[in-house]
Amino acid sequence: MVAQPVEHHEDPLDPQRILRELPGRERANFLAAYREALDGAQDPAGWGNLRRVLRLWSGMAIAANRPGFYEAQEAALTGTGGGMLLEDYIQMRRTQA
Amino acid sequence: MSYRPYLESGALRQMHGLPEQGFDMLVTLLARICDDPYDPVFSAPTGVPRRRVADVGDFGAMSRGELEARVLEGDRAQATAPRDTSSQLRLTSQAEANAWRQSADAEAEHDQVQAENAKSLAAALAAETSRLETANARYEDWSARTASTREIAGKAKAELQRRGQEPSAGEAPEPQSMSTWWREFQAHADAADRAIEPEHQAAIHDGQPWPPERKPKAGHEEPDAAASGREPQLEQSRPGIAKTSTGPSASKSGTPESEAAEPVPANDGRAARLDELQARADEAARRIDAQRAELDASSEHSARIEREAQAEPEADRQAETPYEMEL
Numbered sequence: 001m002v003a004q005p006v007e008h009h010e011d012p013l014d015p016q017r018i019l020r021e022l023p024g025r026e027r028a029n030f031l032a033a034y035r036e037a038l039d040g041a042q043d044p045a046g047w048g049n050l051r052r053v054l055r056l057w058s059g060m061a062i063a064a065n066r067p068g069f070y071e072a073q074e075a076a077l078t079g080t081g082g083g084m085l086l087e088d089y090i091q092m093r094r095t096q097a
Numbered sequence: 098m099s100y101r102p103y104l105e106s107g108a109l110r111q112m113h114g115l116p117e118q119g120f121d122m123l124v125t126l127l128a129r130i131c132d133d134p135y136d137p138v139f140s141a142p143t144g145v146p147r148r149r150v151a152d153v154g155d156f157g158a159m160s161r162g163e164l165e166a167r168v169l170e171g172d173r174a175q176a177t178a179p180r181d182t183s184s185q186l187r188l189t190s191q192a193e194a195n196a197w198r199q200s201a202d203a204e205a206e207h208d209q210v211q212a213e214n215a216k217s218l219a220a221a222l223a224a225e226t227s228r229l230e231t232a233n234a235r236y237e238d239w240s241a242r243t244a245s246t247r248e249i250a251g252k253a254k255a256e257l258q259r260r261g262q263e264p265s266a267g268e269a270p271e272p273q274s275m276s277t278w279w280r281e282f283q284a285h286a287d288a289a290d291r292a293i294e295p296e297h298q299a300a301i302h303d304g305q306p307w308p309p310e311r312k313p314k315a316g317h318e319e320p321d322a323a324a325s326g327r328e329p330q331l332e333q334s335r336p337g338i339a340k341t342s343t344g345p346s347a348s349k350s351g352t353p354e355s356e357a358a359e360p361v362p363a364n365d366g367r368a369a370r371l372d373e374l375q376a377r378a379d380e381a382a383r384r385i386d387a388q389r390a391e392l393d394a395s396s397e398h399s400a401r402i403e404r405e406a407q408a409e410p411e412a413d414r415q416a417e418t419p420y421e422m423e424l
Contacts, residue, residue: 056152059150
């Protein structure tokens with residue numbers, strides 16, 4: 001009989017993992033949202049919202065760690081980045097199909 | 098104010114290679130968010146002004162289970178609602194003021210009996226006013242405390258109805274998380290890139306165009322026709338865009354959103370759901386009628402007090418002591 005190492009999967013909704021992976025500037029925002037959702041989860045009906053908040057911030061941790069995220073955010077907020085309206089993109093995608 | 102989705106260059110790069118189904122889902126979600134960017138059902142704040150976050154979830158930001166939880170929260174809040182006594186309070190306060198004035202008038206006319214009667218009435222009305230003020234404060238407090246919960250519950254209920262789903266606990270499938278979806282998508286995209294790389298290199302080597310030109314197969318549906326089948330999803334959920342559209346979809350702008358944006362649900366079960374909905378609506382209507390009748394009776398009672406308090410014929414004043422009898 002051979003002992004196999006147990007494959008360890010990190011829970012994507014683990015708040016400690018999210019906190020660890022988030023850039024420093026996002027942590028206070030996450031903690032505020034997490035604590036608010038946690039308060040709401042004292043009522044069992046708030047459990048779903050707590051999971052939603054963790055899921056959203058889990059995604060945020062991935063997005064915020066991608067190179068150029070903050071530059072893209074700045075460009076989006078100031079309207080200085082290149083891009084196009086979704087309707088134009090759909091039109092373009094349709095003609096290229 | 099209306100909003101239109103704008104894709105930054107970084108987002109455009111990620112769009113390349115996105116499967117059709119994923120793209121349609123994304124377009125629908127963006128269109129819904131743009132209907133009301135601050136609607137908590139479809140996006141959530143992040144602490145950074147003007148930056149919100151959404152996930153695909155159950156073909157919308159909130160899964161069915163989450164929407165049902167919000168509806169449940171709203172129902173619970175509604176179940177604890179104190180009685181709204183504001184109209185009674187207004188009438189009773191007015192009646193009290195009239196009684197005090199009547200008492201003062203009677204004293205000025207040296208009519209002690211009438212003055213005492215009016216004073217007794219005013220004192221009784223003052224006690225009632227005080228009781229109603231307390232009840233009204235409770236209602237106002239409840240109303241302010243639960244306003245957000247009830248508003249979100251209303252939106253969640255509307256969204257469930259729009260999806261053709263009725264609130265029922267414990268049936269919702271667990272939504273795929275955004276991170277899982279994203280990782281899978283990245284893995285597929287990387288695999289696709291690796292798979293076509295030899296073809297890419299061969300095309301460069303042979304001087305062929307890249308990407309290769311598309312050659313439609315005979316008998317297949319025209320791309321435009323296929324695309325126009327999806328179009329109403331976007332156009333109908335973005336009235337601002339529909340207004341400026343000059344394409345064929347503009348003529349469909351009168352189509353109700355529920356017809357245009359949603360796939361037709363299966364017939365089985367729908368009739369039962371409609372029956373259940375109807376039954377619940379009937380029950381709600383009966384409850385509202387009963388509450389209204391109770392309120393009307395109460396308002397009529399207060400109004401009668403007010404009318405009687407304002408009645409001034411001298412002979413009646415002497416003969417009646419209606420307020421004490423009423424109270």
